[in-house]
Amino acid sequence: MGVADLPPDTTQPSAASRQQPGATGNRFAESGRVEAFSDGVFAVAITLLVLGLKAPVHRGMMLHDLLAQWPAYVAYLASFAYVGVIWVNHHQLFTRIARVNAGLLWRNLALLLTTSVLPFPTAVVGSAFQLGQRGDESAALIFYAATGATTAATWLLLFHFLSRAPQLLEDEDHAIFFGRERQRAVVGILLYAASGLCALRYPAAGLAIACILPVFYSVTSAGMRSAGTRQA
Numbered sequence: 420m421g422v423a424d425l426p427p428d429t430t431q432p433s434a435a436s437r438q439q440p441g442a443t444g445n446r447f448a449e450s451g452r453v454e455a456f457s458d459g460v461f462a463v464a465i466t467l468l469v470l471g472l473k474a475p476v477h478r479g480m481m482l483h484d485l486l487a488q489w490p491a492y493v494a495y496l497a498s499f500a501y502v503g504v505i506w507v508n509h510h511q512l513f514t515r516i517a518r519v520n521a522g523l524l525w526r527n528l529a530l531l532l533t534t535s536v537l538p539f540p541t542a543v544v545g546s547a548f549q550l551g552q553r554g555d556e557s558a559a560l561i562f563y564a565a566t567g568a569t570t571a572a573t574w575l576l577l578f579h580f581l582s583r584a585p586q587l588l589e590d591e592d593h594a595i596f597f598g599r600e601r602q603r604a605v606v607g608i609l610l611y612a613a614s615g616l617c618a619l620r621y622p623a624a625g626l627a628i629a630c631i632l633p634v635f636y637s638v639t640s641a642g643m644r645s646a647g648t649r650q651a
Contacts, residue, residue: 453527454513458506460531464538465502468495471542491545493626494563498541500633501567505534507640512577515593523587526577533570540566544626556622563629564615571607578604596642603639607632 472491475484509530516523540563547559582598585591610632618625 450513450516450519453519453524454510457509457527457531460535461502461506461509464535465499465506467538468498468502468541471495471538471545487549488545490548490626491542493630494541494544494548497626497630497633498537500630501636502534502537504633504636504640505530505570508574508636511640511642512581515589515596516581516587517589518587520584520587522580522584523577526573526580530570530573530577533566533573537566537570548622548626553622557618557620557625560618560622560625560629561615564611564618564625567614567629567632568608568611571604571611574607575601575604600642603642607636610635 472488472495475481477484519527540559544559544563547555578597578600581587582594582601585594588594610628614625614628614632616625617628
């Protein structure tokens with residue numbers, strides 16, 4: 420059998436398939452690097468959260484000091500859940516994206532910026548509640564809520580951009596999905612604003628709202644309409 424008689428190699432995508440917006444090879448070539456870099460940032464951010472927990476240093480006060488850190492544990496769990504849900508939502512985002520451009524890259528970096536800074540306000544909340552001053556607790560929670568609202572705002576930027584850029588998507592109909600998802604980002608901004616306002620007078624209530632928010636983002640990770648369909 421000569422070279423000319425060999426069957427065509429079907430293991431590599433054809434030139435036509437590589438040019439299609441939804442081609443699998445094209446998606447991995449252009450968006451896989453963005454996903455890998457983003458996953459690295461999320462991994463570092465979620466690891467740094469534990470640095471807000473401090474080992475007791477007072478002799479004979481081990482149990483007391485461990486129990487006194489309960490606000491830090493609550494803040495840690497809330498932020499761990501939040502970063503984890505951001506990672507899940509980010510994965511859901513990129514299952515619908517075929518290619519990237521500069522506009523998407525910059526908006527994705529804005530999301531990574533707000534996520535990577537989350538360990539700092541988390542540590543501030545834990546410290547403030549251990550100090551026991553209501554003014555400190557309120558200020559810390561307002562700072563935390565502002566960070567969360569800013570993160571939700573970066574999601575809004577991403578959703579709005581993708582709703583206007585169907586050429587980047589696996590299916591152009593996904594632009595309608597991202598248009599609807601803008602509502603979810605707005606809800607997140609409003610809920611974090613409510614957390615900050617509650618913290619002005621009732622810091623514990625503000626902390627409770629901040630802890631509930633990751634649940635909202637988890638339930639709606641596949642989209643608000645999908646969540647409503649599951650519950651119906």
